[in-house]
Amino acid sequence: MSKSGSKTKAPALHKMNLKPALSDMMKTHRNLLIATVGLSALFLPHELALVQFLIVVVALIFASSALGFATEELSGYYSAAISGFLNATFGNLAELIIGFFVILQGHTELAKASLTGSILGNLLMLVGMGYLVASVSKKEIDLHEKQAETTSTMLLLSVLFLLFPSLLFIFHEETYIRPISLLVASGLLLIYILYLLFSFKTHKDWFAQEESHTPTLSKRASFAVMIASIVLLGVLSENVSHGIEEVANVLHLNDLFLGAILLGFVGNVAEHLSVVTLARKGKHQFVLPVAIGSSLQIAMFVVPVLVFVSALTGNFMDLSFLPLEVFSVLAAVLLANEIAKDKKTNWFEAMQLLVLYGIVAVMFFFAK
Secondary structure, three states: OOEOOOOOOOOOHHHOOHHHHHHHHHHHHHHHHHHHHHHHHHHOOHHHHHHHHHHHHHHHHHHHHHHHHHHHHHHOOOOHHHHHHHHHHHOOHHHHHHHHHHHHOOOHHHHHHHHHHHHHHHHHHHHHHHHHHHOOOOOOEEOOHHHHHHHHHHHHHHHHHHHHHHHHHHHOOOOOHHHHHHHHHHHHHHHHHHHHHHHHHHOHHHOOOEOOOOOOOOHHHHHHHHHHHHHHHHHHHHHHHHHHHHHHHHHOOOHHHHHHHHHHHHHHHHHHHHHHHHHHOOOHHHHHHHHHHHHHHHHHHHHHHHHHHHHHHOOOOOOOOOHHHHHHHHHHHHHHHHHHHHOEEOHHHHHHHHHHHHHHHHHHHHOO
């Protein structure tokens, strides 16, 4: 999602309101501290593998939150186009890092499930919670017409891209699974690059413009927080990828539920909290764009990048998704399209999205 603002530099720190600046800085330092403390779980004995996993997962959430804050801070120092590109590139970096380390351990099905879960979580849980909170004080919520139409169409297209190879692999020989997956990944990445050009350059006036963000950290401090967050995410994600198989055996969870519901939630929880905050402040016009934009990043940027990276690791992640995954994501996208098409929503539609997410979670839990 692009951000409004001129090409002038952000105001110096000493000119800012110190109260919110100190509050944000303390919150970020707290998140980094909790994530760092979470590393101590790596030294727990093998008998406490489940406890170790839960602590590391919580630490991942706080590290992801710190990374999101650092990305937003950096975007405040650049023009609208550059800040939009930063958010589009680093907005789902947590999912990319988690997926990379899971693939390194050979859990490619788990990695694919986590990507499916991220899209489902964005379109059902995130939108549902955002509009439910926004509907507390409003009978009906108006949506941004042009952006809703454009991004929802893009998302439907990306799901169709993922649907075709899955159908081919289900009903036909899987001889060409690798070249077809690489070809589809290339197409997805190409369309995403064109989408960035479309949304940040040629048709930027079609997209909802958020008010200019005034950073509370210096540019150097923002970079430092980003690097620290990425390092923590890498170390924690590697530990999750090592212990996830044993945790699955202890809790009797399948890869689909573990990846789509647990890891999908972990990678997106920070974004969910920020969207709920926007909705509570009355900025409901950004709920659907953020959710669809994040889902687009997953489907058209994170998925193809992981496909290409996996081809270099020896643990290739193909694009052959389970029929239940494909159907669930397609249903979520169609619902998001209906909401965008109507251009209005309310608390009842929000509850339908949340209930559907719960039903999908139950279906994934019992899937074999």
